[in-house]
Amino acid sequence: MTTLQTIQEPNYPLRDRSLSVKPKNDNFLYLKDLCDTMRDTMRFLDGIGIAAPQIGESKRIFLIETSLFPDIAIPSDIFINPKILKRSFKQTSGEEGCLSVKGMYGTVKRAKTVTLEAYDINGEKFKLKASDLLARVFQHETDHLEGILYIDKALPSSLHIYIKSEEYDK
């Protein structure tokens, strides 16, 4: 796979509930290739995270750019079958964008802290507690696997278009 572009809303399979992966039984090389393509695409487009449906695969996988969180020990940049086990009652508002809704940004209220469980590429389960931006990314990406986009949750009056000059070339 060499996809370096993302599926744009409204297109399949962004609005579908993605299918579970069997981390130890599904084809390892296929999963690895899929994750490599997701990582390349996320980096090419300067994303913080990317979910499999964004490159056309309706699978419960997302990746994050761990280098943006140098102070946090994140065991894997690949999250397979991720599940949010706990969300804090306390919420924070923050601006979000999405590789599948190009050029648009908006303010979304999310839980300040979440506990996430997922499998890595080797099928090992891990758990991680995250706050603020990382917690926001986890919630944004797990929403993708339910067919939910941040624009569904953003304060409607906060949604705005912002296109950087270099994006005109893409």
Ligand SMILES: [Zn+2]
């Ligand atoms: Zn997104």
